[in-house]
Amino acid sequence: MTSAPETPETPETPATRALAASGIEFEVTAHGPVRSLEEAAEARGLEPRQILKTLVVRRGEDDFLFVLVPGDRQISWPKLREHLGVSRLSMPDKDTARDVTGYERGTITPFGSSPSPAGTPWPVIADALIVSREGPVSIGGGAHGVAASVHPAQLVEVLEATVADVTEPA
Template identity: 45%
Template sequence: MSPDPTERVRSAAAERGLSIDIQERPAASSLIEAAGLLGLDPSEIIKTLVVKRSDDTYLFALIPGDRAISWPKLRAVVGVNKLKFPDADSALAATGYERGTIVPIGSHTAWPIFADERIVGRRIALGAGAHGYSLFVDADDLISAYGATVADISVESSGA
């Protein structure tokens, strides 16, 4: 495994024929700050949330930065009664990425992806596997390359 997580992301994207652009950016302490540094609206930055199922498997939920996960909606789409966020160490073990850098591309395990319908048709920014980097990709290409399930899985949020 490459010591540079962004190289793992690039390699995994290339294996799936997915065109991505990884850009270095100054460190940001929040999604709002990262959006400002990149000249983006917070809705254009997508949070990759690692979600744990009761059987100790995981999934990714892709949520626009100006919205929050809707647990009832996500449980209905996944078809389960219980989902939760894992602790930081479990998320790292499940994906190989630290919180704040998580991206489904190049994850240690190709967990299922559930993408909020609001990202369809947009160019989006995501974590890039390492702090101080952002990944840009066409959402439709990401959805197609990973066979993601698209659904309404978010709610309005008063903050990112």
């Protein structure tokens, strides 16, 4: 995989710029609007399990993190709370998620997102299944219908993600 140059079909976004700057190998896919994870997988030529959902989770006031979840899975709240050593977690509403990441729901990605108030990237937790499965994974590209296919191990490394079992079947 190589970074794709900007074309009319592959718009440049903060996410694609951050991907390029990271040095990770990636391939941008741009497609029209989709209404479901299954449609997104089909448009990208991948299986639903290869599509990563980037979810924003709130630990506390101004304390957020990203959780990368395979498309065929969902967060297991008990597992995530145990992993983080907290008794309470929540998901922000769409406006708060946009305010803290710089992206609308459906386009959120750790790449190019707004930094924390301290100016550092948000922590990332990647579900363990992401790195145990074969083939590329697809992560949001920062705009509707834009995604990047990457190697899971490179993704985890460049994001300095913590790998943990934090999901369950959808």
